[in-house]
Amino acid sequence: MRRASSYNEQLSRRLQKPAYAQKLLLSMTEGPDALSLEEALRQIFGLMGTKEAAQLTGQPPSSISNFVKGKRTLKPETLNTVLKPFRLRTKIILEKAS
Numbered sequence: 662m663r664r665a666s667s668y669n670e671q672l673s674r675r676l677q678k679p680a681y682a683q684k685l686l687l688s689m690t691e692g693p694d695a696l697s698l699e700e701a702l703r704q705i706f707g708l709m710g711t712k713e714a715a716q717l718t719g720q721p722p723s724s725i726s727n728f729v730k731g732k733r734t735l736k737p738e739t740l741n742t743v744l745k746p747f748r749l750r751t752k753i754i755l756e757k758a759s
Contacts, residue, residue: 667707676709677717683747698751702743703729718743 676682682705689701696704706714706729714729715722720743727733735743741750 667704668710669708673709673713676705677713679746679748683749686747686749698740699728699735702735703731717746 676685686701686705689696689704690698706725709717711722711726711729714720714725718725720739724733728735737751737753744750
């Protein structure tokens with residue numbers, strides 16, 4: 662399998678540690694320059710590598726690859742499955758519109 666140009670071997674090893682990956686993912690989705698959760702995951706999986714992301718999340722490599730390339734979005738159930746190794750989950754909040 663050919664590596665994407667965004668792959669970083671050293672960072673890939675660090676991202677497989679849940680505490681490190683969790684901290685990075687949260688920092689990427691907070692603040693004024695925040696990315697959407699899916700865009701942050703795309704970047705992290707690109708840095709980590711398709712094979713490594715698939716092994717970590719339990720998703721097929723083809724699904725990870727299509728997600729990273731923007732050809733696929735994640736259903737809420739799949740998103741929580743993908744976030745589980747990072748010790749994170751999504752939460753939907755319903756509130757009144759103003």
